[in-house]
Amino acid sequence: VSVVATATCLILAYPTAYLIVAASTRVRMVLIVLVFIPYLTSLLARTYAWVVILGDRGLINALLIESGLITSPLPLIYNRMAVYIGMVHIMLPLMILPLISVMQRIDRSLTAAACSMGARPFAAFWRVFVPLTLPGVRSGGVLVFVLCLGFYITPQALGGLRDAMLSTFIADQVASALNVGAIAASAFILLSIAIAVVSMFGLDIAGKHAFAGQRNSRSRPPLVIGTATRYLSESFIGYRSRLWKAKLYRARGESRWRNATGVLFVALIMFYLLFPSLVVIIMSFGAGSVLEFPPSSLSLRWYRSFFDDLSWSGTAWNSVQIGVVVAILSTIAGTLAACGLSRSSPQVRSSLTMAILAPITFPVIIVGVATYLGLAKVGLIGTKTGLILAHSIGSIAFVTVIVSAALVNIDRRLEQAAMSMRAGPLRTFTRVTLPLIRPAILGGAVFAFIHSFDEVVLSSLVGGSIRTLPLRMWESMRNEMDPTIAAVTSLLMVLPVLWLTALYVTWWKSRPKAQSELPDLRA
Known part of the structure; x- marks a missing residue:
């Protein structure tokens, strides 16, 4: 569960952080504040929001039943997928913020220099920008993974009996049997995993020496292939030079759809982070004996x-x-x-x-x-x-x-x-x-x-x-x-x-x- 949640957070957080850093100063500050708000919100409150949304009488099932698409509630809660949704929602800000901190310090002229030397935008991004962000990826990934190891509330509230984690077993032992040996052994297993992960990935937080030997550590291609590749590359130098001059002052009209895609992606992430809170706030003003969305009448x-x-x-x-x-x-x-x-x-x-x-x-x-x-x-x-x-x-x-x-x-x-x-x-x-x-x-x-x-x-x-x-x-x-x-x-x-x-x-x-x-x- 911790591995899948961490990988999902990284997949969603990396493009989000990149797009936030690429935005204008005012938009960037607003987006960072919107990421901070769910980070500072109570973990129990955010877990309860997903119980309200995914429950049998929750928002999604209620809307589907009222629209006639289904006749009985879908099993959206008390399963592994609900655990992933809740854990990723809680830990995603903790992955986004370290990435933003690292990406803001990267000199964008480095990628521009790579493009000026003939690299395509994706090659410049992958060969120059991504290696410089690996310290943020490493610190955010280690922190999210280690904290997910000890998750107790969210798996128990959203998961089923087969989704219980070791932390749930430890808490139950403390509350009921108080078997000190089993408690200590279980806690030591979690501690050993956490220490092993931090020792492997979390020592070089600054990332100063992370790439010192990267070039030498790569496996070199065979001599024949390397010679042929170098010959073909040198043969196309003149063509690439003329192509670069032709595109040097050409307007970049193809970036419109990229900007629209980026804006849509960030909007979806912010919706995922903030919508559960808005749902609970609106439902809390209902006057009925049960929670409704939208409320049939308003009351305090x-x-x-x-x-x-x-x-x-x-x-x-x-x-x-x-x-x-x-x-x-x-x-x-x-x-x-x-x-x-x-x-x-x-x-x-x-x-x-x-x-x-x-x-x-x-x-x-x-x-x-x-x-x-x-x-x-x-x-x-x-x-x-x-x-x-x-x-x-x-x-x-x-x-x-x-x-x-x-x-x-x-x-x-x-x-x-x-x-x-x-x-x-x-x-x-x-x-x-x-x-x-x-x-x-x-x-x-x-x-x-x-x-x-x-x-x-x-x-x-x-x-x-x-x-x-x-x-x-x-x-x-x-x-x-x-x-x-x-x-x-x-x-x-x-x-x-x-x-x-x-x-x-x-x-x-x-x-x-x-x-x-x-x-x-x-x-």
Whole structure:
């Protein structure tokens, strides 16, 4: 399942990222935001959206039955195909974003130079552009594959009994039998696979030496064939030169259909990413006792049910409390870790970074089992303190990554100038470094809160009797299809838009503020 989901994500993500990077600046920013929105949306919310669409009484079957094309519902859910649809939908943004990051740094004059030397557009793309994007392909593929290994919610919600993955077995063992030997062995199998994949493909993340020996590693053709090919190629040099001059200033009228195809492909991908969310949001305003699309009448009935029912609002308040505490602790610890990493040697920095990123790189079920066994020894299972510590493990990694990226872009001469004017380390950090990385710190805090608020696997393992909103949603999805969950899902889908708006406003306002604070060092 992980291999097929990763390959499907790569097939869909590569042309999508290429077309996004090739678009104009404004269109590119809009498309990146549209990719970010489902990435920041709750995993449970997106899984529930596909339950609503693919279910026996879901959107697709309802439309087909009403149109008279079928008389009984099609088996669109509780099978392997539904698992692939849900997993690819969830992991596709995680494949697109690394590819965009790598493709934006590629100098397009390289492919233009290849075309100017007689290479056809596809040959220039395949021989020049694609090798330069392999680091993004490698990092995105490894991350998606390893995270798919630990998928628990989506296969159980959309798949059948034959689609259960090893993570489902581990979670069931923790919840029922508590056979520590079987749990540890199963988790170690997943961990071994993850470590093997990361070791083979994830060590050279930057890709600096990935192609150093590529030319020499290729098998050379036989001498006779090579000589004949070279002779024929040299014979057509004059013809190719005249053809190149003839086409040099010719208008490219054939690109119209290519542009239309590219626009249609990107539109379909965005539809695939965003349409499930729109369906649930529209259905949540229905007034009936069951979900309908489109709703026969509009009402806020299910939103009132969410706020009036303590089983929903109480769990939401628990998630908010835990998320705020996790965000504060993770922001402090992650910021200090990022500052320490930025001042360490490259060898130490690489090892420590891999250790810090392990909780969000390896399958979450492995982290959950290790956290459960560790907290059980100190008696923190079923307590808010244990939940906060468990959620902070992954949240610290998010803060560290974001703040470290901001520290890379800081000119260290500003700190040295402050120290040369008798500013101590603490004063230099608070007056120089902190204003420059404040947007990254706030962004890391937001990501830490989102990670904690959306966590369901760790909460189910170590939460005990403490119920959070994701756990309440998961219980509703498994036991009863309460329409209130549609309202909850809609609220969770609107949150990413608010997060992105808050981050943009914070970044925009802090820019001039940080710049205006620097001259005050002389006072």
